[in-house]
Amino acid sequence: MRLILLGPPGAGKGTQATFICQKFGIPQISTGDMLRAAVKAGTPLGLQAKAVMDSGGLVNDDIIIGLVKERIAQPDCAKGFLFDGFPRTIAQADALKAAGIKIDYVLEIDVPFDAIIERMSGRRTHPASGRTYHIKFNPPKVPGKDDITGEDLVQRDDDKEETVRKRLQVYSEQTRPLVDYYRRWAEQDPANAPKYRVINGMGSVEEITARILQALQS
Numbered sequence: 001m002r003l004i005l006l007g008p009p010g011a012g013k014g015t016q017a018t019f020i021c022q023k024f025g026i027p028q029i030s031t032g033d034m035l036r037a038a039v040k041a042g043t044p045l046g047l048q049a050k051a052v053m054d055s056g057g058l059v060n061d062d063i064i065i066g067l068v069k070e071r072i073a074q075p076d077c078a079k080g081f082l083f084d085g086f087p088r089t090i091a092q093a094d095a096l097k098a099a100g101i102k103i104d105y106v107l108e109i110d111v112p113f114d115a116i117i118e119r120m121s122g123r124r125t126h127p128a129s130g131r132t133y134h135i136k137f138n139p140p141k142v143p144g145k146d147d148i149t150g151e152d153l154v155q156r157d158d159d160k161e162e163t164v165r166k167r168l169q170v171y172s173e174q175t176r177p178l179v180d181y182y183r184r185w186a187e188q189d190p191a192n193a194p195k196y197r198v199i200n201g202m203g204s205v206e207e208i209t210a211r212i213l214q215a216l217q218s
């Protein structure tokens, strides 16, 4: 199973990815998590990416495409994978298509922008695993600690309100066009295009997981 989760920042892509990947036994490929790991490790890529991410912009397409191609060549991707936060531009989607990587489903998680600011301001993450919580909507068992390792949770540097607004603007301009891109492709060439499904992203985490699992059967 090869899946793409599409949706604005804070839509719940990372949250849902954890459940879907567990269910299907496939790795979650989050370009955001990969970039944050590079920032933390202080690699040349990390140093370059940090400023872009903190400003709410997008990292260069060629760098991202290179990272993703390298990642999906790993043995654990042989039985499938889930892309979370990739592709994010038409150029990235075209590169995926040109590489002949067939995707089964594109799932668009639909959440109105006004719900997003609240989701992001309460978000806490476990940096080592990418596990995500929300202080109100999806709290950890012990406040401030990861459920599995007990390690500290942190707030992401790009979750400041002004950066969130910029990320939403960048989403509208550069990523939202992928909705039409995949919809049109599915209409024009259903044999090769991924199936396109819109998931209502409002509701509890469990309700949304159930909607996704149902969509994957249609």
Ligand code: AP5
Pocket (backbone or CB within 6 Å): 007, 008, 009, 010, 011, 012, 013, 014, 015, 016, 031, 032, 033, 035, 052, 053, 054, 056, 057, 058, 059, 060, 064, 084, 085, 086, 087, 088, 092, 119, 120, 122, 123, 124, 132, 133, 134, 135, 137, 138, 158, 167, 201, 202, 203, 204, 205, 208
């Ligand atoms: P990335 O890490 O991909 O960030 P994003 O797309 O902005 O998405 P988020 O991780 O913010 O949100 P999410 O949808 O995963 O939501 P989550 O599940 O955490 O990218 C970061 C940066 O890296 C980019 O800005 C860019 O600079 C760079 N980058 C990454 N990929 C790139 C690419 N392909 N090309 C170029 N640059 C790239 O949920 C959010 C919060 O809501 C959490 O607190 C969660 O607990 C809560 N929540 C989840 N579900 C619910 C629910 N149902 N109800 C209430 N709260 C909920």
Ligand code: ZN
Pocket (backbone or CB within 6 Å): 013, 014, 015, 030, 032, 084, 085
């Ligand atoms: Zn995420």
